[in-house]
Amino acid sequence: MLCEKCRQHPASVSYHQIIDGEEKWLCLCDGCAESFDLSHPFTEEFSDFSDPKQNLFRSRLSGRVADEPTKKRCPFCESHFDEITKTGRLGCEHCYEVFFGELRPTLDHLHGAGTVHKGKVPRRHTESDPSDRLMQLKERLQQAIESQAFEEAARLRDLIRLLEQASKGGEEA
Amino acid sequence: MSIFLKWYEENGSEDAVVLSSTVSLARNLSGYPFSHLTNQTEREEIIQKITAAAARLDRLGLSMRTVDLQTTEDLQRMVLAEHRLASREFLRRSGGRVLLVSGDESVCLAIGGEDHLLISVTAAGLECEKTMRLAQQIDDLLEEQLTFAFQDRLGYLTASPDHLGTGMQASVMLHLFGMDRLSLTAKLANTVSKMGMQLYGVRAFGATHDYQITNRMTLGLTEEQAAMNLETIVRQIIDREMAAQSECLQGAERFEDRLYRTLGELQFARRLSLEELQAALSLLRVGICQKRISLPPRLLNTLAITAGEASILFGKGEFLSAGGREEARAELVRARLSEIELLK
Numbered sequence: 001m002l003c004e005k006c007r008q009h010p011a012s013v014s015y016h017q018i019i020d021g022e023e024k025w026l027c028l029c030d031g032c033a034e035s036f037d038l039s040h041p042f043t044e045e046f047s048d049f050s051d052p053k054q055n056l057f058r059s060r061l062s063g064r065v066a067d068e069p070t071k072k073r074c075p076f077c078e079s080h081f082d083e084i085t086k087t088g089r090l091g092c093e094h095c096y097e098v099f100f101g102e103l104r105p106t107l108d109h110l111h112g113a114g115t116v117h118k119g120k121v122p123r124r125h126t127e128s129d130p131s132d133r134l135m136q137l138k139e140r141l142q143q144a145i146e147s148q149a150f151e152e153a154a155r156l157r158d159l160i161r162l163l164e165q166a167s168k169g170g171e172e173a
Numbered sequence: 174m175s176i177f178l179k180w181y182e183e184n185g186s187e188d189a190v191v192l193s194s195t196v197s198l199a200r201n202l203s204g205y206p207f208s209h210l211t212n213q214t215e216r217e218e219i220i221q222k223i224t225a226a227a228a229r230l231d232r233l234g235l236s237m238r239t240v241d242l243q244t245t246e247d248l249q250r251m252v253l254a255e256h257r258l259a260s261r262e263f264l265r266r267s268g269g270r271v272l273l274v275s276g277d278e279s280v281c282l283a284i285g286g287e288d289h290l291l292i293s294v295t296a297a298g299l300e301c302e303k304t305m306r307l308a309q310q311i312d313d314l315l316e317e318q319l320t321f322a323f324q325d326r327l328g329y330l331t332a333s334p335d336h337l338g339t340g341m342q343a344s345v346m347l348h349l350f351g352m353d354r355l356s357l358t359a360k361l362a363n364t365v366s367k368m369g370m371q372l373y374g375v376r377a378f379g380a381t382h383d384y385q386i387t388n389r390m391t392l393g394l395t396e397e398q399a400a401m402n403l404e405t406i407v408r409q410i411i412d413r414e415m416a417a418q419s420e421c422l423q424g425a426e427r428f429e430d431r432l433y434r435t436l437g438e439l440q441f442a443r444r445l446s447l448e449e450l451q452a453a454l455s456l457l458r459v460g461i462c463q464k465r466i467s468l469p470p471r472l473l474n475t476l477a478i479t480a481g482e483a484s485i486l487f488g489k490g491e492f493l494s495a496g497g498r499e500e501a502r503a504e505l506v507r508a509r510l511s512e513i514e515l516l517k
Contacts, residue, residue: 077206089287089332092206093322096330107327107334115393117328119339120309122316125323 074098075158098162134163177276181474185298188470189462190411192346192383192477193257195295196304196400198312199288199331199340201322207332208269208285216269216285223284226318227273233310235280237273242266251483257295259283280311287332288340290315297474299407301343301400308341309396328392338392343403346375347410350382350459351417358384361413365406382455386410418462432460436468439506444499450480450506472513480505 079091144153460466
């Protein structure tokens with residue numbers, strides 16, 4: 001697909017904006033995306049009583065247009081990555097792990113490459129090691145099987161599999 | 174409803190230029206999909222869990238009133254928006270959305286919006302740190318009972334990746350009359366955007382000279398740092414605004430005359446449109462900044478928030494025509510002004 005601004009170069013970035021509930025889509029090439037002024041706040045649309053999240057925070061490059069559309073789904077909420085780029089919202093907490101590779105360029109763009117959380121940590125948060133988390137999930141899987149909640153169990157099984165793959169991939173890289 | 178002094182009826186630091194400071198924390202319950210994918214049962218469970226946990230806030234002396242948007246009429250929603258208790262976006266939809274509001278309207282828990290929970294704390298004047306601390310205390314208390322979605326690397330997990338990390342948004346409302354007059358605000362917006370902040374014009378308080386500045390960075394810095402950064406920048410903006418005002422008013426011999434005529438109008442008018450009131454409040458605010466008139470800024474905040482179209486109607490409890498609302502507004506303004514002593 002060609003860039004919707006210059007109509008010369010192939011589009012590589014999708015720009016998604018929601019203003020007052022109305023969605024706008026733009027697919028741009030790298031050059032146009034660079035020069036596209038995403039931060040100018042003084043348009044009519046922005047001067048309204050605004051929820052900054054509604055108007056501005058989502059007005060970002062919401063995701064690279066994938067070269068090959070991925071068929072992967074989050075086993076917990078069943079979101080597709082395409083749906084995430086379309087709405088600018090992830091489906092659930094697990095999407096961050098499941099689609100971490102796909103999200104990475106956007107996260108780097110939004111927050112700076114390699115930036116990690118430095119703020120508050122919940123007191124009851126114990127997951128310092130990803131393997132702890134896997135253990136917890138495996139326990140939940142066991143409970144689900146025991147209580148014959150098979151749908152839940154299948155989801156958890158897929159999630160564990162994906163997380164294990166992701167952590168292996170991380171080690172290799 | 175009025176036994177508490179509302180936040181906007183209190184004094185705040187730097188309140189001649191700064192209207193208010195708000196800190197909000199976005200949180201999601203672990204084990205549920207994010208709001209836009211929840212079904213009705215899940216939405217009800219989320220509301221029930223958060224509401225139950227919020228009972229703990231009485232330890233901070235906060236008693237929360239529940240507003241279920243499902244059973245709230247349009248007019249009341251508009252009042253909530255005018256009082257800035259939730260965004261219009263949040264108030265637009267009704268199903269599965271609940272607001273818990275403290276008596277002084279300074280603390281608000283919005284349940285069922287983009288994120289399961291948005292904890293907001295507002296105070297008059299420049300109070301980023303104070304509001305941030307209270308928001309954290311509320312978060313701590315809720316966390317005793319609730320498990321929020323969190324990951325070591327990405328912090329609090331939010332529906333939109335924009336708020337990952339602290340999930341915290343700190344914002345300050347400013348009255349930038351002088352900088353607006355000298356056409357400096359666009360440049361200012363540009364400058365602050367390079368520091369990870371966003372400045373934009375708002376009409377929440379009515380007058381066109383009102384701006385909001387918000388932190389954009391949520392990942393890679395602590396809540397304290399974000400709040401301090403914002404306060405530091407706002408202090409610099411206040412200095413620039415004061416200088417800009419002085420420049421605007423240089424040689425403006427009739428300014429004081431205009432100021433007192435405006436005050437006289439508010440004291441005696443029998444009809445006031447919202448636009449007239451907003452323009453008058455903006456001018457009086459400059460008068461306060463320039464020490465040409467002695468009025469408490471909290472009075473201006475109170476009028477700006479309580480004299481909106483919906484609030485006037487709601488206060489009267491009956492339908493009023495546009496003319497009727499203008500009369501009711503003038504009456505309210507006269508009553509508020511008569512409560513204070515005009516010193517100069």
